[in-house]
Amino acid sequence: MSNSGLAGGVVTVDSMGRALAAARAAAGRGEVPVGALVLDAGGRILAIRGNEVEARCDAAAHAELLAMREAAGRLGDARLTGCTVVVTLEPCPMCAAAMVHFRVRRVVFGAYDPKGGGVEHGPRIFEQPRCLHRPEVVGGVRAGESAVLLRGFFGGLRGR
Amino acid sequence: MSNSGLAGGVVTVDSMGRALAAARAAAGRGEVPVGALVLDAGGRILAIRGNEVEARCDAAAHAELLAMREAAGRLGDARLTGCTVVVTLEPCPMCAAAMVHFRVRRVVFGAYDPKGGGVEHGPRIFEQPRCLHRPEVVGGVRAGESAVLLRGFFGGLRGR
Numbered sequence: 001m002s003n004s005g006l007a008g009g010v011v012t013v014d015s016m017g018r019a020l021a022a023a024r025a026a027a028g029r030g031e032v033p034v035g036a037l038v039l040d041a042g043g044r045i046l047a048i049r050g051n052e053v054e055a056r057c058d059a060a061a062h063a064e065l066l067a068m069r070e071a072a073g074r075l076g077d078a079r080l081t082g083c084t085v086v087v088t089l090e091p092c093p094m095c096a097a098a099m100v101h102f103r104v105r106r107v108v109f110g111a112y113d114p115k116g117g118g119v120e121h122g123p124r125i126f127e128q129p130r131c132l133h134r135p136e137v138v139g140g141v142r143a144g145e146s147a148v149l150l151r152g153f154f155g156g157l158r159g160r
Numbered sequence: 161m162s163n164s165g166l167a168g169g170v171v172t173v174d175s176m177g178r179a180l181a182a183a184r185a186a187a188g189r190g191e192v193p194v195g196a197l198v199l200d201a202g203g204r205i206l207a208i209r210g211n212e213v214e215a216r217c218d219a220a221a222h223a224e225l226l227a228m229r230e231a232a233g234r235l236g237d238a239r240l241t242g243c244t245v246v247v248t249l250e251p252c253p254m255c256a257a258a259m260v261h262f263r264v265r266r267v268v269f270g271a272y273d274p275k276g277g278g279v280e281h282g283p284r285i286f287e288q289p290r291c292l293h294r295p296e297v298v299g300g301v302r303a304g305e306s307a308v309l310l311r312g313f314f315g316g317l318r319g320r
Contacts, residue, residue, distance in 0.1 A: 058229050092285065
C-alpha cells in the first residue's frame, strides 16, 4: 500500500504516471500497452496491472479488469464502493460494464478510443437507460503519452 | 471431455441441461443461479461453470466469463474460434462484449433478461456499428426452467 498522490479528492498525475508505467511494462512483455490501477476511497493503491491477454491466453485479461478483480479480492468484497479506477486507455464495453458490476465510484482514463471504447464511444455503457450505476468519468488525462505508447506498439507490429 | 449432444451443428437440449445443472449448483452455494459451458467446434465441452461472484469476491465472475476464460486456457489460445457458449441467462453487456473479444462463434442462451441483458436488450452489444465480431445468437432455449430457478432464488432472498 502506498499513497497514490490523491489530494483533496483529485487524482493527480502521479496515479496516471503509475498506470503508464504498467502500460510500458506490458509492452515489454508483448502485450497491448494498457495499464490500470485501483485506488480505495482514501487514495491508497489496491492493485496495479497491465494487460495480460497473451500471457494468460485470456481475451478478458484487460488491465483494468485484472486490477478490479485483484482489488476486490484484497477488500474481500465484490464491490469496489468508493474506489477509483485509473487506466491509460478509454475502457472497452466489457471493462466499462464490469465497472458497473463492481460499483466503481470514478473512472479516470488517458487516451480516448473511438474504435474500441465503450464509455465515450460505441455503446456508451454508463449512459444506457438500464445502467444500474454510473461512475463519475474523467477522460483525456495524459492522453498523449498513452497514445504514443499505443502507436509505437501497433506501429512495431505492422513493421514485423 | 465428453460429447455435448451436438448433432448436425445443432445444440441439443443436453448442453442446456448441463448448463442448468451448473446453475442449480450455483444456487446451492448462494450464488445467482446461472450456469454456462463452452463447446469446441466438434461439440466437446471445454469448460462448465456456474456464477462465483460471492465465493471469489469478484463481480466479474459470471458463469459464462469464467467458462470462456477456462476454455481459452485449455486451448492455449485467447480466441475461442469456432466455439459455442451455452448459458442459462441472456448475457449481460460485460459478458457479451467478452464474447466479442474471445471471438465466440455462437451463443445459445436460456431466459431473456430485459433488465440486465446486453444481447437482445440494453446496449445490444453485437448490433453496435463498431462491433468487430458478431456471434450467431439463439435465445430462449429452455427459458422457462432457467426463469423458474432465478425466480426461486430471488424470491428466497426477499423472504429472508
